Amino acid sequence: MTNPYRDSARRLMRDAALDVAADEVLAHGWDGLQMRAVATRIGVSRQTLYNAFGDKHGLAHALIMRLLDRFLDGVDAAIARESSLRDRWEATVRFVLEAAVSEPLLRAVLTGTSSDEFLPLLTSDGGPLVTRARDHVVASMITHHPDLDPAPLAEVAESITRLVISHVVLPLHAPQEVAGHLADLAVADTRVRSH
Structure with missing residues (x-):
């Protein structure tokens, strides 16, 4: 009780x-x-x-997951502002990449002395983070596109989540460019198109 x-x-x-x-x-x-x-x-x-x-590792995990939840709140707002499925994917990716640049704790994770402890929580030990982000994005997209099939959408959302993490960890291109490219990939799967 x-x-x-x-x-x-x-x-x-x-x-x-x-x-x-x-x-x-x-x-x-x-x-x-x-x-x-x-x-x-x-x-x-x-x-x-x-x-x-x-322990400290558990504290690090909790910090990362709380940071993820804050990002997901922003993702929801980005998705709600758009109307098409492709535009929603683009807004999602762009928001995360742009927010990542200005988030001090994430910068500490990626560049500071903290990186040895935190970075695996985004990469090799990032399963819980990927799963939570994937499931959240699927639920948010289906809210706006109820005709989408959740199973293939989850596959696409997981792939996009992994690619976004990769771009956060090693940013080589402008967020807008990456967002457009990943949005095109997300809607390329005909099983995940709204009718």
Whole structure:
């Protein structure tokens, strides 16, 4: 049986810990982040923090997933602003690539001393991130295009998600150019076209 007050307090504590951890990573890098410092700043014991996240790797995972959720909120807004399926794919990719450039925590993940701990959460250990992004994009697209078949749409969404991550990690071209190209790829599969 769940206790709504305890659950709410736990969520507030987790959010506060993630806010502080993000500040600490930006100020001191991943190596400078100490669970003890986070616990002290939010007024809980280290054991409470370990119970919530497991360890520093769990804290890193939680930071990345919270950042993903913020990106997905922006994706929803980008999708809602457009009318055609292709334009929605283009807006989705463009939003993520443009937002990635200006997101300080993501920059720290990709370029700073934090990269050894965080980067696998986007790449080799990125399964949970890819799955959440894929499922979210599928649900958002189907909201606007209910005639789409979810199974092939999920395949396309996963491929586009993986390609977007690749472009975030190693940006070689302008976001607008990449967005147009990936949008063309997304609608090339005739199984994923709205009727």
